Amino acid sequence: MDTVYPGLQLDKSMYGQPYTYSENGKVYSNVFGMLRNDKIVPLQGQYDPKRGDIIIGVVNEEKFSGYSVYINLPSEGSLSSRDSREELETGDVIECEVDYVNEIKQVSLTNPKKLGFGSVMIIPPVKVPRVIGKQMSMINLIKEKTGCDIRMGKNGILWINDCKNKPIVIKTINKILREAQFSGLTSRIGEFLDKEIKNKE
Amino acid sequence: MEKPDKLIVNGKRLDGRGVDDLRPISIHAHVLSNADGSALIRWGNNLVLAGVRGPRECFPRHMADPFKAIIRAKYEMTPFSSKEEHGRSGPNRRSIEISKLIRHVFENVVLLEKYPKSQIDIFIEILQSDGGTRCAAITAASVALADAGIPMKDMVQAVAVGKVNDEIVLDLNYIEDSASDGADVPIAVAGRNKDILLFQMDGILDKSQFEEVFSKVFKAADKIKELQTKALEEVYFATEKGEVKKRLPLY
Numbered sequence A: 001m002d003t004v005y006p007g008l009q010l011d012k013s014m015y016g017q018p019y020t021y022s023e024n025g026k027v028y029s030n031v032f033g034m035l036r037n038d039k040i041v042p043l044q045g046q047y048d049p050k051r052g053d054i055i056i057g058v059v060n061e062e063k064f065s066g067y068s069v070y071i072n073l074p075s076e077g078s079l080s081s082r083d084s085r086e087e088l089e090t091g092d093v094i095e096c097e098v099d100y101v102n103e104i105k106q107v108s109l110t111n112p113k114k115l116g117f118g119s120v121m122i123i124p125p126v127k128v129p130r131v132i133g134k135q136m137s138m139i140n141l142i143k144e145k146t147g148c149d150i151r152m153g154k155n156g157i158l159w160i161n162d163c164k165n166k167p168i169v170i171k172t173i174n175k176i177l178r179e180a181q182f183s184g185l186t187s188r189i190g191e192f193l194d195k196e197i198k199n200k201e
Numbered sequence B: 001m002e003k004p005d006k007l008i009v010n011g012k013r014l015d016g017r018g019v020d021d022l023r024p025i026s027i028h029a030h031v032l033s034n035a036d037g038s039a040l041i042r043w044g045n046n047l048v049l050a051g052v053r054g055p056r057e058c059f060p061r062h063m064a065d066p067f068k069a070i071i072r073a074k075y076e077m078t079p080f081s082s083k084e085e086h087g088r089s090g091p092n093r094r095s096i097e098i099s100k101l102i103r104h105v106f107e108n109v110v111l112l113e114k115y116p117k118s119q120i121d122i123f124i125e126i127l128q129s130d131g132g133t134r135c136a137a138i139t140a141a142s143v144a145l146a147d148a149g150i151p152m153k154d155m156v157q158a159v160a161v162g163k164v165n166d167e168i169v170l171d172l173n174y175i176e177d178s179a180s181d182g183a184d185v186p187i188a189v190a191g192r193n194k195d196i197l198l199f200q201m202d203g204i205l206d207k208s209q210f211e212e213v214f215s216k217v218f219k220a221a222d223k224i225k226e227l228q229t230k231a232l233e234e235v236y237f238a239t240e241k242g243e244v245k246k247r248l249p250l251y
Helices: A125-132 A134-148 A166-178 A185-200 B093-107 B135-145 B174-178 B206-236
Strands: A002-004 A020-024 A026-029 A034-035 A039-042 A054-062 A065-070 A076-082 A095-102 A105-116 A118-121 A151-152 A157-161 B026-031 B035-043 B047-056 B070-077 B118-129 B154-166 B167-170 B183-190 B196-199
Touching: A002 B206, A026 B183, A054 A076, A054 A105, A054 A157, A076 A095, A118 A166, A125 A134, A125 A151, A125 A166, A125 B206, A134 A151, A134 A166, A134 A185, A157 A166, A166 A185, B026 B047, B026 B135, B026 B206, B035 B135, B047 B135, B070 B135, B093 B118, B093 B135, B093 B154, B118 B135, B118 B167, B135 B154, B135 B183, B135 B206, B154 B206, B167 B206
Parallel strands: A076 A105, B070 B118
Antiparallel strands: A002 A034, A020 A026, A034 A039, A054 A065, A054 A095, A065 A076, A095 A105, A118 A157, A151 A157, B026 B035, B035 B047, B047 B118, B154 B167, B154 B183, B183 B196
């Protein structure tokens, strides 16, 4: 496996790709990560908000014009009450859409859906694609085998509803995070889930 | 401690190294679970822990820059770190200076424009010191920043060069450093294009000796860079049957 680190010179075909920069006609990496299919996959890092992302947040404060929502970023997201069909309270977990990101990376949200009773787990945002899987294969596998409802936000906040297999889900997510950089993960997780559920019964 | 008369005898130094040898260095990345990124470096008898938090909301708010992130660095020596009693730890003249220069080193390297109105904190604790702690601190902080996933142009390596008994010597330890006739030149370089990010000098060097200083530093920096990248790779790719073998060495 090829690893990249800040300042490593890359092939010229990588010009303009995310996590690279160019100087004097040469292309360099700017994060620590790995090279997979001629793309840099970072191994750590913060969520980069983009318009249209579905994310999960926790309502932190109610203001007269709307709500401020914790979304795993340095600044809180703002949700106008005009965009919100439901009345929210402090502590509510919501699934919402990024409406707009301004030049200083402040996020305004829209289209909130209240998620009911459950637990919130914060994972590194770079590992979200692994938890979701190709065409949602991983998250559907976990949902199917455990019978829990899981929602994954692109910002790294994960919501699990109150169900009897919740400890197994948390264990599985932690395993995914530990082994995210290795291939063949979905099949390994399938075996792991089978074993865990059998042990429980 | 009694000072020996000669620090270099037959091309060997007090600890048995040649003039171009670094002390043994080992780096561990990602040693702390609560910090976003961290690194522990053992550089001879130096032991330095670096932790990184951020990018996070800038506090106090009036310090925030609407165009880029700000970096804050804190270098601190623990009271038990040196041979002489260091007294109460906390900011003093020396640690404020070193904190400032560490901040300047990383302001040139980190892509601050990506995180406007936020701050990145670098905390450095010197657990044990034996000369050259600011170099060890910069080397460790660079690994910690990369481990936190903060975009940077470069990995930074730092090493001190000095003059001992009229010879240019790499990587001074405490006894060589405090010898009165010498010079001590800590230098930090960017790994990619060998830009000089830090250059301090304590003592006097000839013009001809400068070239020697830089050639020695650049050679040493390449060696340190290899160790830095190895430390980062070890965290994520040290595997045994697809499972991570050794991920978190400290806890």
